[in-house]
Amino acid sequence: MSHTVEKIGGTSMSEYRAVRDNIVLHKRKPGEYYRRMLVVSAFGGITDGLLECKRTGAPGVYATFADAEDDSAWEQTLDNVSNRMAQINKEMFGLSPERALADSFMHDRIAGIRDCLHHLRQVCAFGQFQLAEQLQTIRELLAAMGEAHSAHNMVLYLRQSGVNAVLMDLTGWRTDEALPLDQVLEQALERFDLSSQLPVVTGYAHCKEGLMSRFDRGYSEMTFSRLAVLSGAREAIIHKEFHLSSADPRLAGEDQVIPIGRTNYDVTDQLSNLGMEAIHPQAAKGLRQQDIPLRVRNTFEPDHEGTLITTNYRSPSPCVEMVAGRRNLFAVELFDQDMVGRVSHYAECFTDELDRMKLNLVAKDMNANTLTYYVSGNRKKVRRLVCALQHRFDNADVNTHKVSLVSAVGSDMSIPGLLARSVGALNKANVPVRAVHQSLRAVEMQFIVDDEYYEQAVVSLHDELVQTHAETVALAVA
Template sequence: MSHTVEKIGGTSMSQYQAVRDNIALYNRTEEQYYRRMLVVSAFGGITDGLLECKRTGAPGVYATYADAEDEHAWEQALDNVSAQMEKINREMFGETPERYLADAFLTERIKGIRDCLRHLRQVCAFGQFQLAEQLQTIRELLAAMGEAHSAHNMVLYLRQSGVNAVLMDLTGWRTDQALPLNEVLQQALARVDLATQLPVVTGYAHCREGLMSTFDRGYSEMTFSRLAVLSGAREAVIHKEYHLSSADPRLAGEDQVIPIGLTNYDVTDQLSNLGMEAIHPQAAKGLRQQGIPLRVRNTFEPDHEGTLITTGYRSPSPCVEMVAGRRNLFAVELFDQDMVGRVSHYAEGFTDELDKMQLNLVAKDMNANTLTYYLAGNRKQVRRLVDALQRRFQNAELNTHKVSLVSAVGSDMNIPGLLARSVGALNRAEVPVRAVHQSLRAVEMQFIVDDEYYQRAVVALHDELVQTHAETVALAVA
């Protein structure tokens, strides 16, 4: 079937007028509203209120409920996020019939969640029932509320403009069983006619696999990906509040960065490792295997075609497509004179302890007697890791350093002298380089720098490797 599956992120959803005008209606006749599905995230900030703040870790309803120190704190947190949702309803619909439908939907769902959480508290007052065993289910129940609210609101909002939008609610509200994800999606697809209806789909899908246990807050990308694969979409589209660009415009300057027109799934994997997901690697896997191209578009520039990501793309000539990075990493260095000839033994122990701490490995290097792992996590987790490694390797010397990683990324970076140019640019910018990683596959080159030099390193590498190349190409064309 010739249709698209399109995901809309939370920041874009908060600009609901832009979603309507730039995504749903833009340059479309009435017949062209359809043959697409919109998979929506919760409105910006709502999932933070329901779970915990992704950026600061400040507790929301879930974290407060799980903490259990104050019986009334979680109810106050639920009241707070409910008030946020009511405010969104008021701003979207004013005093219209749709406002009352939106409020009624919200009231019914919030009441159901409140009753469920109260009853669970009562049940867990008996020793035979443990709250800890139910926390993952509670997390999913709360997360689902955010997408149910935004999807229902968007259906009402689009109907006001004459679009035959329908709600595809995958949250499993009041269902008595959990089916496998594919079955959940196939049943939902069977109930819609893409030729005459525009499904607005909840990013959260209740299923037997438990998407949050694997993907946590990246679950909506998995729903989006599986829908595209199972429905045989011709293209998957992600709408974001910015272009996929040659660098972060907040660091390198909006007038300096260049939107990337074409790239491949290999590059998106490298970005995922840096915490800059165009799409979760597991979500990209299904699209890649089925040969479905992925397009990343800017919600606020509807005339721009965005970035097309395919399996087979390779830049016409070797070049650096993007300079990206990750701040606030911990370098954990393990030195042991007895490691020589037994590096694999130490690496295996290091990996075992990493898995227990649930730290994210971003990069690593080694020599005859030293292993250095660059990790994303908090200081408490890293301290626990170091203590565990010290117990495991009692004669080893362990050190930690706060660092940042800056990467040059491209689909083909097989460029003679690229490393020398990069180090030269960093040297001219007075950025001390702590470590360098360059792989044989020539898709990424990494530089470890002290955290204070992160922005300076990004700007220096972008100026040298991306802008200089773009200017050279422009002169050649002229």
């Protein structure tokens, strides 16, 4: 089927006029609005209010309900989110009839959630029922509300412009049975005619697997990916508020960074490991296996083709495509003289403890008697990890350091002298290098630096490895 599946992020959704004008209507005649599916996230900030703030960890409805001993705290938080949703409805629809429809839909679901949480609290007052066993279900119920609200609003909003938009509600609202994800999507697809309808799909899908328990806040990318795979899309598209660029424009400068025109799924895996939201690796896996191209576009530059990501792409000549990184990592260093000849045993124990503490491993290095793992997570969990390792290995010295990781990434970086140039650029910028990792596959080169030098490292590597290359190519073409 010649159609696209397109995901719209929360920041872009908050700019709903741009979604309508730049994504749906842009240079299209009425008959050309279709053969697409839009998978939408909640409006910016709504999921943070329903769950917890992704950036600061500030509690939302979920966290407040889980911790509170009475109902007043979580009910007030739910009221705050409801008021924010009502304000979005007012801004989108003003005094039009669609506002009443949007408000009715939103209030009905909020009331249902409120009743559910009240009843659950009452049931758990009996000793046979434990609230902790229901928390994951509550988390999914609350997350679904954000996407249901935004998808329903977008349907109403697009209909005002003559688009035959229809709601594909995958949230499982008031359903009795949880089916496998693929079955949920296949049944939903049967109900729509892509030649004359534009389905607006909730990013959350209620299913037997439990998307949030497996992917947490990355669930909408899995819905998006599986829809593309199961429907045989010709292309999957992600609309963001920025280009996938050669570096963070806030660090390297908006006039210095370069939108990446082409790259491959191998590069997106490296970016995901760095915490960059190109696409979740498990979501990319399905697209890669079905050879479905992924395009990342800027919502606010509709005429720009964006970045096309395919399975087999390699840059025409070896080059660094991007300099990216991850701040606030902990280097956990385990030294033990008894490790010599038994590194694999120590590594297995180290990994077991990481999994138990639910810390994310970003990179690691090793020698005869030392293992260093670079992990992301809060300081409390890292302290527990250190104590656990010290308990397992009585004679070991375990130390931690706060560091950042800066990476040069590209689909083909087999460039002679690249390491020397990179270290030279960092040295010239007075950035001390704590560790270096270079793999045989030539898709990434990592530099561990003290956290205070992160920005200098990104800028100096981008200037040397990306800007210099771009200027050389421009001169050759001229």
